[in-house]
Amino acid sequence: MACEKYKSIDEAIALIRPGSRIMVGSFGLAGYPKELIEALAASGVGDLTIISNDLGAPGEGLGKLLTNNQVRALIGTYYNWNPEVAVANNEGRITVQLVPQGTFAEAIRAAGVGIPAFFTPTAAGTELALGKETRQFGGRDCILEEAIHADVALIKAHKADELGNLVYYKTARNFNPIMAMAADTVIAEVDELLPVGALDPECIVTPHMFVDVVTMRKD
């Protein structure tokens, strides 16, 4: 059987409209969908909200989208690896919403599993709790955090089968499996595409139900 979800990198990126909320798996330059990001940068599609842990490095990885002025807003946890983010924020060219990393991960997971919001002790009493509802549970202050959903998720997996089941590679897994559950359209860039049955069912991390498009670099 052929892979009915297969699209070329460019066909996949053509699904992204200006103004979209785009979730991207990454931790620094580990585990991010390199070919998709390069094609998104080349497409020039703008006014994007990028939801990711960080923004790569200046002009590298996700950093390309900011260098290209394609970004309107960022939602993420850590931008000190790309100083261009603070500059753009100071100049008012973008807005940045900082979220503690564990809350960020859980908010994405929550969106994927149909939980609209949750209480967490993380960040209670800090600047990042300002304006958020606070309640005590077990004598501990907790703040209300809302789920984070996206229009499109661009994720990086190691291998897919032709149905779109996914497995990952080492710490390139990071946010990819949870983002694969939290967007309307999920596009997975993979290194290898295998026949159905080639992946051990016990080892599949992302079942194909969550995956809409499978793409890979054409060598």
Place this chain on the structure above:
Amino acid sequence: MQTIPEQLAKERIAATIARYFDERARNGQLFINLGVGIPTMVANYVTAAGIYIQAENGMLGVGCAAPEGQMDHDLINAGRTCVTETPGCSYFDSATSFGMIRGGHVDATVIGAFEVDEHANIANWIIPNGKQLGVGGAMDLVSGAKQVLIAMQHLSKSGKPKLVKQCSLPITGIAEADMVITEYAVFAFDKGQLVLREIAPEISVEELRTITEADFELQLGGDAPLHKT
């Protein structure tokens, strides 16, 4: 008071924490998370077999830094250093990773700090100078890990005390610090009170008070001298 060169200070702090972990792991397993900088150096000194290092980017059983020529850029710790696997290590997604932390399954985290105050408040995520924009896992770690150890040099680069009466920088968590380890001393928070547990031979208690803005009580045991590094 004798000043301690920076490299020696850092090594001593890391070795002191490692000694503490080795002692705790003597009768079982210990799951720890190490921040960037001095905290990462703790891994070089621990010797107990039951100590497992968790990295919040999704790995349990983190090994030593990868040697030149064997670096895999998809095998990193949360400081983006290429690391190695240990037998029995595992990988997982970020929500599971922070579930381990928030869920109280990680026994201890070691982190650096700009300031810690006498109410055990920690400031370690931002200096609001317009150049920094990131929190990472700092807030999740201090509120989630069962024990929070602060590894920091006693004075800032400009020579100011970092153990203060009240944090002046934005805090990472309220009353979350459990221990503070510097090159001169080991402090613990005991029922909300900062106490001195160990002191280095290069300094007297009176001298330590002059470089420590926070008030502290004495609770010196003496069985594990700080200078044994």
